[in-house]
Amino acid sequence: MRSTLFVAAVATAVLFRPSEAAADGDLTLVVPCSSEIYAQGTYVKGKVRLWVGSQLYQTEVEGWDYVFVYGDWGFPADTVDRFIDCTIENYYWNDGWIYVGDVGYTGTLPHSGPGSGTLQVASFIQYTWLSHPYEWWTIYGGDFRWFEPASSHSRTFSVYVVANPAVNDNDDYGPPGRDVGLTTEYDYDTSLQFYPFGPLSWAARDDWEWGDPMKREWGYADASGIGCDSVVRMGTTANTSKNRVRCFGSASNPLVPGSPPIDYDLTFNLEWGLRRVQFTVEGCTDGFPSYEAYLNNQTLFNREDNGNVLSLFASCGEPISASGEIQ
Amino acid sequence: MQYIALLALTVALQTTSQARTPEQVATNRAAFAASTRTTKVATLNQLAAHRLSLPTDDVVDIVLAGMTDEDDGVRVTALGAAGGQLAAARFSPDAISAARVERPIVQKLRSPLLSALNDRVPKARQLATIALVNLEYESGSRTQEAGSRTGAIKLSDEVAQALVNQYVVDQSALVRIEIAKTFALTEGPAVLRESVLERALDDPDATVVSYVAMGLGKSKSANALKRIVQLLRHSERNVRLQAAQALVAYGASARPYLPQLEEAATIEQDPVVLKTLRGAIAAIQ
Numbered sequence: 278m279r280s281t282l283f284v285a286a287v288a289t290a291v292l293f294r295p296s297e298a299a300a301d302g303d304l305t306l307v308v309p310c311s312s313e314i315y316a317q318g319t320y321v322k323g324k325v326r327l328w329v330g331s332q333l334y335q336t337e338v339e340g341w342d343y344v345f346v347y348g349d350w351g352f353p354a355d356t357v358d359r360f361i362d363c364t365i366e367n368y369y370w371n372d373g374w375i376y377v378g379d380v381g382y383t384g385t386l387p388h389s390g391p392g393s394g395t396l397q398v399a400s401f402i403q404y405t406w407l408s409h410p411y412e413w414w415t416i417y418g419g420d421f422r423w424f425e426p427a428s429s430h431s432r433t434f435s436v437y438v439v440a441n442p443a444v445n446d447n448d449d450y451g452p453p454g455r456d457v458g459l460t461t462e463y464d465y466d467t468s469l470q471f472y473p474f475g476p477l478s479w480a481a482r483d484d485w486e487w488g489d490p491m492k493r494e495w496g497y498a499d500a501s502g503i504g505c506d507s508v509v510r511m512g513t514t515a516n517t518s519k520n521r522v523r524c525f526g527s528a529s530n531p532l533v534p535g536s537p538p539i540d541y542d543l544t545f546n547l548e549w550g551l552r553r554v555q556f557t558v559e560g561c562t563d564g565f566p567s568y569e570a571y572l573n574n575q576t577l578f579n580r581e582d583n584g585n586v587l588s589l590f591a592s593c594g595e596p597i598s599a600s601g602e603i604q
Numbered sequence: 605m606q607y608i609a610l611l612a613l614t615v616a617l618q619t620t621s622q623a624r625t626p627e628q629v630a631t632n633r634a635a636f637a638a639s640t641r642t643t644k645v646a647t648l649n650q651l652a653a654h655r656l657s658l659p660t661d662d663v664v665d666i667v668l669a670g671m672t673d674e675d676d677g678v679r680v681t682a683l684g685a686a687g688g689q690l691a692a693a694r695f696s697p698d699a700i701s702a703a704r705v706e707r708p709i710v711q712k713l714r715s716p717l718l719s720a721l722n723d724r725v726p727k728a729r730q731l732a733t734i735a736l737v738n739l740e741y742e743s744g745s746r747t748q749e750a751g752s753r754t755g756a757i758k759l760s761d762e763v764a765q766a767l768v769n770q771y772v773v774d775q776s777a778l779v780r781i782e783i784a785k786t787f788a789l790t791e792g793p794a795v796l797r798e799s800v801l802e803r804a805l806d807d808p809d810a811t812v813v814s815y816v817a818m819g820l821g822k823s824k825s826a827n828a829l830k831r832i833v834q835l836l837r838h839s840e841r842n843v844r845l846q847a848a849q850a851l852v853a854y855g856a857s858a859r860p861y862l863p864q865l866e867e868a869a870t871i872e873q874d875p876v877v878l879k880t881l882r883g884a885i886a887a888i889q
Contacts, residue, residue: 459876485883487852494849495880496818497842499781499811531815534757534789535737537687564653587654590688592681594649 393450394439394547394554394572396505398524399431400539401458402566403582405476408465415493416468417530418461418477424579426571431458432498433526433539437505441549443518448508453524455503461495462532468492494532502527502538517550523560524570529589537589539563543570543597545577557600564588564595575603631658633665641675648681652688660709663689671716676725683720683731686713690738714739718766726776733770733782736763737790759792768800777809784812788819798825805831810840817843821850829854833861836868836881844868844877848884858888 402419409415420430434457438450461482466472467490468481481491488494503526511519522545529538543560558578562568565588570577578599588594627646630636636647648670650656651663658666667689670682690710717739720732741757759767764787771783784804787797797819804816805828817835820828832854835847851858851865862885869881 485879486887487849487880487883488887494818495876496814496846496849501777501811531785532789534786535687535691535734535741537684537691537731537734585653587652587688587691590652590684590691591649592645592652592677592684594653 391549391554391573392441392444394441395574396437396439396522396524396545397426397435397571397574398505398526398541398543398569399428399434400526400541400562400566400568401428401431406463406468407586414465416463416465417532418459418463418482420458421476424567424569424576426569426574426576431456432566433457433500433503433528433541435503435505435524435526437522437524439508439520439522439547441518442510442520443549448510448520453505455500455526457498457500457503457528459495460498460531462493464489464491464493466490496531498528498531500528511546514548514550517548517555519546519548521546539566539589540593541568542593545570545572547572553602553604555600555602558597560597561593562595562597563591563593568597572603577601577603629656630666632662633669636666636669641678644670644673644675644678645681648678648685652681652685654688654692664709664712667713668716671720676728679720679723680725680728680731683717683723683728683735686717687731687735687738689713690735690741710739718763721766721770726774726778729770729774729776729779730782733767733779733786736767737786739763740790757790759786759790759797761793761796764792764796768796771800771804777812780804780807780809781811781815784815784819788815788822794823798823798827801825802828810838810843813838814840814842814846817846817850821846821853824854824857826857829857829861833858833864836864841874841877844872844874845880848877848880852884852887855888862888 401422403421403423404419405421406416406419409417420428420432422428422430433455435453435455437453440447440449442448463477463481468477469475470478478491484491505522505524509521511521513519523543524545525542527538527540530536541560541562543558543562546557546559548555554572556572556577558570562580564583565586567582568578568580578597580595580597583595627650628639628643629647629650630639630643636644639647647656647666651658651667667682667685670678670685673679673682690713713735717732717736721729721736723729723732737757737759740759740763767783767786771780774780774783784801784807787801791797801816801819801823802825804812805820807813807816813835817832820832832847832850835843838844838847848865848868851861865881865885865888869878869885872878872881
């Protein structure tokens with residue numbers, strides 16, 4: 278009976294080539310699904326290999342026997358967080374490889390989504406400069422941009438490459454990066470291209486001599502309050518694997534005494550699978566300046582400032598709630 | 605046609621108002637005390653950003669109640685609200701007149717803010733420092749004369765001494781940074797200011813040291829000149845950046861150290877610091 282099933286499966290099966298699948302960022306492991314996976318297995322014989330991400334697992338089986346996908350390979354405990362494709366149920370052995378039998382698969386196995394996601398969170402001042410409403414003779418350089426991923430002009434910036442838990446043993450690709458933009462203080466009378474209006478002049482921007490006229494002083498805010506917590510694996514659903522990242526930031530203008538910090542605290546819930554990443558973002562920002570977040574350069578949320586510097590005194594007073602999916 | 609447009613506008617306004625659910629806020633101390641944590645935080649955040657208009661007595665009562673709340677997050681938010689209220693005169697022209705009239709009431713915050721420097725939460729101590737700086741501005745001790753462009757916040761002896769005391773004992777870099785920044789960017793009792801800045805030259809936190817360079821440069825402290833030159837070799841870019849600017853502030857006194865500036869420029873890798881070093885050399889020569 279078993280032989281008959283194997284023959285039938287050969288007619289529709291395709292060889293699962295782990296290296297190609299890994300290069301494509303797709304799922305590289307296919308085993309029977311469910312959290313009861315320990316009790317399941319498949320009949321195999323000989324030298325059997327399975328790839329999980331870039332990690333090769335192999336075992337020797339003498340004669341036809343059941344192989345338990347955890348016990349026989351010694352998978353790490355966090356393998357339970359992996360997305361398991363439940364649609365494929367026929368396995369058989371041939372030439373030392375596991376074949377996956379099903380109609381419609383063409384060499385790589387779909388569903389797991391991108392292998393990783395580059396998470397960017399930034400705050401920026403969209404204007405070319407901001408004036409102090411009372412000390413009108415002093416102005417501060419802005420970032421002069423609209424929402425865009427990977428911009429080099431931001432007040433605060435953090436980036437974290439998060440691994441797809443379905444296909445990776447690791448949770449990330451290195452620690453979160455962080456940076457702050459250069460804060461610049463200018464003299465209003467001598468720094469505008471079309472005084473008393475207009476953008477900052479090139480001469481003012483390129484003035485690196487401390488003091489009046491034009492650019493008076495400059496410095497970097499303390500970046501130690503910017504970062505992301507470690508990725509937390511959140512388990513699986515029938516078709517997806519989930520993880521969670523919290524990113525936060527707090528940094529203030531280094532040239533103004535008593536200046537309140539830019540604050541944000543955001544939790545990103547990512548659900549990887551079905552060739553996409555579904556996300557929710559929950560948390561808060563200040564009402565000023567503008568804030569943005571991206572995953573693989575696709576928008577998670579954009580929040581325009583309310584134009585009120587006083588809102589920086591609120592402790593992360595603007596709620597953020599967003600959801601969607603990226604392909 | 606006009607009716608259709610009016611109807612469309614009415615519908616749009618109704619839709620907008622339905623989509624935005626107003627947050628629950630407390631409007632007096634009793635209501636605040638009986639509120640949930642969420643309502644307390646929402647109230648204080650709206651007060652911080654001046655989005656909730658209440659009589660000043662109620663504002664002060666609510667902020668004071670928040671500053672003594674058992675919940676760390678409520679206390680932190682209350683200290684932000686205190687800063688926001690006190691900063692009105694600096695950051696919001698519309699509020700200047702009102703803030704001056706109400707100064708005696710707002711001064712009720714001074715003593716609790718000084719006490720908050722001892723809060724167990726570093727973020728609370730940082731925000732207390734920020735609020736105190738803005739209170740000093742509000743209290744009229746600013747040195748700027750009408751029409752002058754040399755304005756600065758002048759710390760009172762009481763606040764300056766409290767900040768020095770806190771700097772000496774505080775284990776949190778977050779708080780020490782805020783205090784160093786305050787002394788770097790404000791005026792105040794010269795002896796206290798110089799002593800705390802010179803002491804902070806040895807702070808383990810690089811951001812503190814960068815503010816020290818900034819502050820000592822502005823006061824042209826002769827004692828610190830050689831130490832600031834040494835900071836040109838610091839591992840952190842912002843320390844080197846501030847050291848170079850500080851030397852320009854020293855003016856002719858820094859001319860003997862041109863070789864050190866030029867040497868620093870030859871090995872500098874950071875483009876902004878390099879431009880700053882070149883600018884400093886040009887200015888001092």
